[in-house]
Amino acid sequence: xxxxxxxxxxxxxxxxxxxxxxxxxxxxxxxxxxxxxxxxxxxxxxxxxxxxxxxxxxxxxxxxxxxxxxxxxxxxxxxxxxxxxxxxxxxxxxxxxxxxxxxxxxxxxxxxxxxxxxxxxxxxxxxxxxxxxxxxxxxxxxxxxxxxxxxxxxxxxxxxxxxxxxxxxxxxxxxxxxxxxxxxxxxxxxxxxxxxxxxxxxxxxxxxxxxxxxxxxxxxxxxxxxxxxxxxxxxxxxxxxxxxxxxxxxxxxxxxxxxxxxxxxxxxxxxxxxxxxxxxxxxxxxxxxxxxxxxxxxxxxxxxxxxxxxxxxxxxxxxxxxxxxxxxxxxxxxxxxxxxxxxxxxxxxxxxxxxxxxxxxxxxxxxxxx
Numbered sequence: 001x002x003x004x005x006x007x008x009x010x011x012x013x014x015x016x017x018x019x020x021x022x023x024x025x026x027x028x029x030x031x032x033x034x035x036x037x038x039x040x041x042x043x044x045x046x047x048x049x050x051x052x053x054x055x056x057x058x059x060x061x062x063x064x065x066x067x068x069x070x071x072x073x074x075x076x077x078x079x080x081x082x083x084x085x086x087x088x089x090x091x092x093x094x095x096x097x098x099x100x101x102x103x104x105x106x107x108x109x110x111x112x113x114x115x116x117x118x119x120x121x122x123x124x125x126x127x128x129x130x131x132x133x134x135x136x137x138x139x140x141x142x143x144x145x146x147x148x149x150x151x152x153x154x155x156x157x158x159x160x161x162x163x164x165x166x167x168x169x170x171x172x173x174x175x176x177x178x179x180x181x182x183x184x185x186x187x188x189x190x191x192x193x194x195x196x197x198x199x200x201x202x203x204x205x206x207x208x209x210x211x212x213x214x215x216x217x218x219x220x221x222x223x224x225x226x227x228x229x230x231x232x233x234x235x236x237x238x239x240x241x242x243x244x245x246x247x248x249x250x251x252x253x254x255x256x257x258x259x260x261x262x263x264x265x266x267x268x269x270x271x272x273x274x275x276x277x278x279x280x281x282x283x284x285x286x287x288x289x290x291x292x293x294x295x296x297x298x299x300x301x302x303x304x305x306x307x308x309x310x311x312x313x314x315x316x317x318x319x320x321x322x323x324x325x326x327x328x329x330x331x332x333x334x335x336x337x338x339x340x341x342x343x344x345x346x347x348x349x350x351x352x353x354x355x356x357x358x359x360x361x362x363x364x365x366x367x368x369x370x
Contacts, residue, residue: 034077035087042097044072047090049109054093057110061117062086085120092116095129111333115148118330136180137187139232144180150331151177158292161323163282165270166294167309168327169342171334175268176228178292182264183232186246191289192262193245196225197281199252199272222249225268252277261286270295270309278308298345 039047048054048069055067065078065086076086093113116128131152135143146152151173158164158181166174182194200221226249229238241247252273267273267281270293278293285291295309316322329346332339 031080032078033080033083034075035083037074037076037087037090039072039074039094042094044069046097047093054110054113057113058086058089058117061089061114085117085124088120088124089113089117092120092127092129095127096133099129099133112147119149136177136184137232144176144232146177147173147333148331150325150327151333154325154327155181157323157325158290161321162289163285163291163293163322165309165312165322165324166292166327167297167313167324168331169296169298169329171332171338171342172327173331173333174294174325174327175224175266178266178294179225179228180232181292182266183229185264185290191264193264194247195255195260195263195265196222196229196247196249196268197252197255197265198222198225198268199270199277221251225249252281255281255284258284259286260284260289262288263290265289265291267291267293268295271297271300271307272302273308274302275306275308275311278312282312298349 044052052069055069059065059067062078062082062085064082065076067086068075068077074090076083076090093116096112112132116132119126119128119131131149132147133145134152135145136155137144146155150168154164154166154174155177158178164178166178168174179196182191182196185191186194198221229247229249233241238247242249252267263286265284270278272295273281281293282291293309293312297307297310300307300310313324317324329339329342332342
């Protein structure tokens with residue numbers, strides 16, 4: 001086993017072609033600098049992706065530089081401040097590779113690069129490799145780990161608190177990471193069982209009109225939890241754990257009247273709980289147990305009643321050992337369009353709310369006139 005070596009050449013002034021300077025927005029040729037980075041012991045495809053795809057991703061984060069690769073040497077030229085920023089980013093990517101984080105194909109890897117660049121811009125002293133390369137689980141050669149600063153804070157909160165609420169839009173990994181922490185706790189013998197639950201709330205179709213037995217009707221609501229478990233655990237071991245009750249996947253209604261000791265409990269789709277259901281669930285907490293409640297308050301399927309997740313944020317906000325983690329579109333790790341869709345709907349909802357407020361104000365003003 002060998003340790004990759006990484007060296008940075010001395011920054012020196014260079015003169016890019018005029019057309020290249022204009023394209024990159026660099027006005028002062030005297031301020032153009034260059035850095036040469038040599039990476040030994042690492043296949044460049046692991047660092048930069050197929051066909052050096054991630055070079056363009058780095059250039060998008062630092063638009064006033066250009067990058068070129070020859071053999072195992074990377075040359076970065078452009079604005080001095082951005083050259084130094086790009087060098088720091090590549091250093092962090094190399095550290096991630098050294099720690100076993102694959103930088104292969106896929107937009108998730110691009111997200112890791114953009115998130116690292118964002119973290120460095122916010123605080124140059126931070127280390128994205130330190131924050132983002134800590135694996136929760138390794139399954140079938142793939143590590144499950146937080147991929148954004150928001151996700152890292154969420155995972156840390158699960159470690160530090162008994163009850164954690166993960167609130168955020170689709171694709172932020174709030175349920176997946178919670179389940180990974182549950183599996184990790186079981187493997188470390190911190191708990192003796194895992195309980196995963198969801199409210200069985202119809203979204204457009206009535207349970208009574210769906211085909212099959214009651215179990216057949218409920219299974220589709222729980223299928224995403226089974227699928228996630230299948231990705232995290234040995235496929236031969238999982239059925240045995242389910243059969244013995246070490247892992248239980250059940251509708252929320254099945255939690256009533258129970259005390260859950262030495263368990264890691266995850267409630268998913270909590271925005272579809274009523275206030276009464278949320279209170280019932282939280283009071284199931286027993287000794288040596290941990291709870292994670294996840295949901296997206298913008299996707300409530302309840303027909304009319306208030307959401308228990310919305311209410312609990314104000315009722316329990318000041319209670320010790322209970323933490324609320326709020327993830328945003330910046331933490332979305334699905335297709336890049338998902339983050340844009342979330343932002344578009346958030347903007348639309350805010351505009352609608354502002355319009356309603358203005359209408360109410362006008363009615364109140366008109367009603368007060370003699």
